[in-house]
Amino acid sequence: MNTTKRFSIAILCAAAALGTSALAFAQAGDAKPQCDGKHEGKGAGMFKKGDKNSDGFLTKDEVGDKRWERIKVADANNDGKVSQPELQQAKKDGKLPHGKRGAKA
Numbered sequence: 001m002n003t004t005k006r007f008s009i010a011i012l013c014a015a016a017a018l019g020t021s022a023l024a025f026a027q028a029g030d031a032k033p034q035c036d037g038k039h040e041g042k043g044a045g046m047f048k049k050g051d052k053n054s055d056g057f058l059t060k061d062e063v064g065d066k067r068w069e070r071i072k073v074a075d076a077n078n079d080g081k082v083s084q085p086e087l088q089q090a091k092k093d094g095k096l097p098h099g100k101r102g103a104k105a
Contacts, residue, residue, distance in 0.1 A: 047084050057081035071096065 035061045048054075052062045059081045060068040074082045074090035 044084070045086065057083050058087075 004043065047058065050058050050063045050067070060072075063071065071082055071087065071090075073095045074086045076086050076089065087096065
């Protein structure tokens with residue numbers, strides 16, 4: 001193969017690589033976040049697991065006596081159930097421990 005053909009092939013390969021990289025970066029910039037922003041950290045998954053009937057609230061029957069004793073301080077309106085926003089506010093206010101290390105039951 002002569003030098004001109006090698007040079008041409010090298011230029012085509014470089015252009016293809018550059019084009020592919022540019023396309024990948026452009027698509028990454030257009031990506032929408034998968035998070036809806038309505039939760040904080042790992043707690044959202046734990047909330048869904050505890051919410052057995054998927055009504056958006058945790059109750060004593062769903063989480064059990066031991067866990068309820070820890071989270072009932074978050075029940076701001078005293079309706080016997082705790083919503084995720086109530087839990088988040090209780091954490092911000094320092095009423096709930098942040099994680100298992102701080103939890104005592």
